[in-house]
Amino acid sequence: MERSRREFLKIAGVSAAIGLGTGPVIEAVAAATGHQAAPEAQVAHHPEALKATRWGMVVDTRKIESAEQIERMVEACHKEHNVPMLEEARHQIKWIWETHFHNAFPSQSTDRISEHLEHTLLPVMCNHCENPPCVRACPTKATFKRESDGIVMMDFHRCIGCRFCMAACPYGSRSFNFRDPRPFIAETNKAYPTRMKGVVEKCNFCVERLAVGKLPACVEVSEGILTFGDLNDPDSEVSQLLKENYAIRRKTNLGTGPSVYYIV
Amino acid sequence: MLELALKGTKKYWGLLVVLGGIAGVAFLTYLYQLQFGLGITGLSRDVSWGFYIAQFTFLVGVAAGGVMVVLPYYLHDYKAFGRITIMGEFLAVAALVMCLLFIMVDLGQPMRMLNVIFYPTPNSMLFYDMIVLNGYLFLNIVVGWNVLEAERNGTHYQSWLKPLIYLSIPWAISIHTVTAYLYCGLPGRGFWLTAILAPRFLASAFAAGPALLILLCLIVRRFTQFDPGREQIQSLAKIVTYAIIANVFFFLCEVFVAGYSQIPEHTDHLKYLFFGLHGKGVLVPYMWTSMGLMFGAIILLVIPATRRHEGVLAVSCVMVFIGAWIDKGLGLISGGFVPNPLHEVNEYMPTGAEVMITLGVWAVGFIVLTILYKIAVSVKEENAGVLRTRVVEE
Numbered sequence: 001m002e003r004s005r006r007e008f009l010k011i012a013g014v015s016a017a018i019g020l021g022t023g024p025v026i027e028a029v030a031a032a033t034g035h036q037a038a039p040e041a042q043v044a045h046h047p048e049a050l051k052a053t054r055w056g057m058v059v060d061t062r063k064i065e066s067a068e069q070i071e072r073m074v075e076a077c078h079k080e081h082n083v084p085m086l087e088e089a090r091h092q093i094k095w096i097w098e099t100h101f102h103n104a105f106p107s108q109s110t111d112r113i114s115e116h117l118e119h120t121l122l123p124v125m126c127n128h129c130e131n132p133p134c135v136r137a138c139p140t141k142a143t144f145k146r147e148s149d150g151i152v153m154m155d156f157h158r159c160i161g162c163r164f165c166m167a168a169c170p171y172g173s174r175s176f177n178f179r180d181p182r183p184f185i186a187e188t189n190k191a192y193p194t195r196m197k198g199v200v201e202k203c204n205f206c207v208e209r210l211a212v213g214k215l216p217a218c219v220e221v222s223e224g225i226l227t228f229g230d231l232n233d234p235d236s237e238v239s240q241l242l243k244e245n246y247a248i249r250r251k252t253n254l255g256t257g258p259s260v261y262y263i264v
Numbered sequence: 265m266l267e268l269a270l271k272g273t274k275k276y277w278g279l280l281v282v283l284g285g286i287a288g289v290a291f292l293t294y295l296y297q298l299q300f301g302l303g304i305t306g307l308s309r310d311v312s313w314g315f316y317i318a319q320f321t322f323l324v325g326v327a328a329g330g331v332m333v334v335l336p337y338y339l340h341d342y343k344a345f346g347r348i349t350i351m352g353e354f355l356a357v358a359a360l361v362m363c364l365l366f367i368m369v370d371l372g373q374p375m376r377m378l379n380v381i382f383y384p385t386p387n388s389m390l391f392y393d394m395i396v397l398n399g400y401l402f403l404n405i406v407v408g409w410n411v412l413e414a415e416r417n418g419t420h421y422q423s424w425l426k427p428l429i430y431l432s433i434p435w436a437i438s439i440h441t442v443t444a445y446l447y448c449g450l451p452g453r454g455f456w457l458t459a460i461l462a463p464r465f466l467a468s469a470f471a472a473g474p475a476l477l478i479l480l481c482l483i484v485r486r487f488t489q490f491d492p493g494r495e496q497i498q499s500l501a502k503i504v505t506y507a508i509i510a511n512v513f514f515f516l517c518e519v520f521v522a523g524y525s526q527i528p529e530h531t532d533h534l535k536y537l538f539f540g541l542h543g544k545g546v547l548v549p550y551m552w553t554s555m556g557l558m559f560g561a562i563i564l565l566v567i568p569a570t571r572r573h574e575g576v577l578a579v580s581c582v583m584v585f586i587g588a589w590i591d592k593g594l595g596l597i598s599g600g601f602v603p604n605p606l607h608e609v610n611e612y613m614p615t616g617a618e619v620m621i622t623l624g625v626w627a628v629g630f631i632v633l634t635i636l637y638k639i640a641v642s643v644k645e646e647n648a649g650v651l652r653t654r655v656v657e658e
């Protein structure tokens with residue numbers, strides 16, 4: 001059933017792209033299969049859905065003034081996505097977190113980085129790589145790249161928990177549910193599924209929000225530090241920012257092609 | 265032939281009961297892991313593979329090592345190994361059973377294991393690993409069983425087996441090559457990102473596998489009527505010698521590249537393993553022990569007098585086996601994950617529960633091994649008995 005759901009979603013996406021009005025049908029089928037309507041289906045029918053051919057994020061590190069700003073992003077993301085708060089350090093799950101410049105950019109840090117960079121923490125998350133090693137490694141296609149907009153997504157119902165993707169990701173962007181996360185979610189957001197133990201998860205560029213016309217949760221609370229948009233659209237805000245400023249990406253030497261840029 | 269497994273001495277049954285007991289306790293622990301999740305292990309988001317996957321990697325080597333008796337016999341017509349090819353094949357079977365079990369206990373969602381087959385993904389190395397491991401298991405069961413049956417009946421084995429036997433030789437190489445490819449193709453894991461990983465895996469496999477085989481031969485000789493033979497053991501010893509030297513040599517090549525280029529991504533892991541990094545180094549004593557054991561074993565194996573002395577040889581084999589086990593079973597996996605991609609040092613040590621489950625899988629493997637060896641040895645004893653009566657009659 002899982003397979004047919006996916007295939008159906010693919011077809012639905014395609015027919016939506018060529019302008020066939022499949023919206024209500026998709027809704028009906030999604031309801032009938034008992035699965036939460038997957039983001040692709042929502043893309044297909046929500047009138048305000050945000051669309052792009054390659055989503056990207058620009059982090060303007062110059063605007064970061066305090067760690068609280070980043071903590072707000074973390075909180076917004078983790079609340080939105082039902083990320084549990086686990087005491088045990090080993091079991092922690094992080095979709096977005098704060099770290100030092102020399103941790104985010106281990107081979108690009110020098111002994112004399114600007115004072116600002118040295119003292120600020122940066123937000124890090126999944127880079128939604130153009131050429132993602134995690135997708136290459138996954139033996140079940142539970143991690144896959146949505147070709148329509150470049151988002152690297154996960155199917156929590158298909159993941160077997162082999163953690164090959166975690167070994168493959170060169171940014172440590174992925175977390176594993178070492179135990180049932182549900183008791184550790186303070187307030188469950190009904191709009192997004194909770195996970196079970198034994199599966200991997202990570203930042204999903206808020207596909208579920210984009211699908212209903214909302215920007216990512218972290219961007220909304222970022223006070224202008226984060227900008228989200230279509231990297232392939234020369235007029236988008238992100239493209240403009242990258243035209244006017246020098247930005248770096250994490251570990252570009254590995255050929256992964258991150259979609260998250262840092263203006264330094 | 266299965267009935268041969270049911271007629272055994274008290275010692276045989278005693279061994280099975282003990283192993284069964286360990287496996288039973290481990291099974292209960294595993295049920296707990298199933299219920300709680302992999303959180304009962306020492307794994308974390310930084311070191312996401314640990315003891316289980318390391319045992320798996322090591323045992324793939326043991327399985328591949330079995331080919332070291334098959335190859336000389338079938339390809340070089342080295343007759344002496346004819347007596348013990350079955351021991352190599354059955355060792356491979358037991359090792360592969362453990363490999364598959366280790367993968368299973370490592371999965372977060374084992375019930376969905378078959379997704380690997382339902383959604384085949386040829387760009388994932390795990391897909392190929394599944395194929396080669398299961399294929400090799402199948403080959404060894406079919407070949408081992410039928411050749412033994414033919415031996416029991418005093419006939420030549422069926423001719424259709426021959427291609428399978430030849431196939432099993434490159435297949436043995438493939439299982440460990442693909443297993444190395446799981447690691448060495450990952451960008452950003454400097455410790456594994458080296459073309460010599462597969463050759464190094466093979467070298468350590470051809471040392472550890474035959475070393476265990478020698479020990480098993482000595483045990484079989486001690487406790488049964490079947491003598492695998494002195495020449496056989498000595499030939500295996502030479503294989504172990506070359507292989508362990510190659511293993512250490514490959515490792516030193518690695519150390520040179522990292523040490524001379526001084527590229528942090530490559531040196532840091534070695535530094536962590538052998539000296540500790542940022543004040544953390546739980547594995548340091550183990551790594552030095554492993555080096556000591558392997559170098560010590562090389563000395564004992566290279567000197568003809570100590571190699572020929574079976575008591576000393578047994579000690580050398582234990583040293584090779586433990587040395588290679590630490591190297592692969594502890595260092596290789598953790599070493600690749602520490603420091604993590606953000607250059608933080610978060611260490612890993614298996615928990616008690618993890619060790620218990622691991623012991624359980626080993627116990628299951630040794631149950632399989634004991635039963636298979638019991639069958640093989642009984643056939644050999646029967647044949648020897650027939651021969652003896654024939655001699656007497658004549």
Ligand code: SF4
Binds near residue numbers: 127128132134135202
């Ligand atoms: S950052 Fe890691 S998890 Fe995200 S797409 Fe790239 S490789 Fe995959």
Ligand code: SF4
Binds near residue numbers: 163200
């Ligand atoms: S843990 Fe899940 S997502 Fe990651 S590689 Fe395995 S099946 Fe794919």
Ligand code: SF4
Binds near residue numbers: 078096125217218219
């Ligand atoms: S884009 Fe969405 S999922 Fe990713 S870090 Fe921001 S809020 Fe979390």
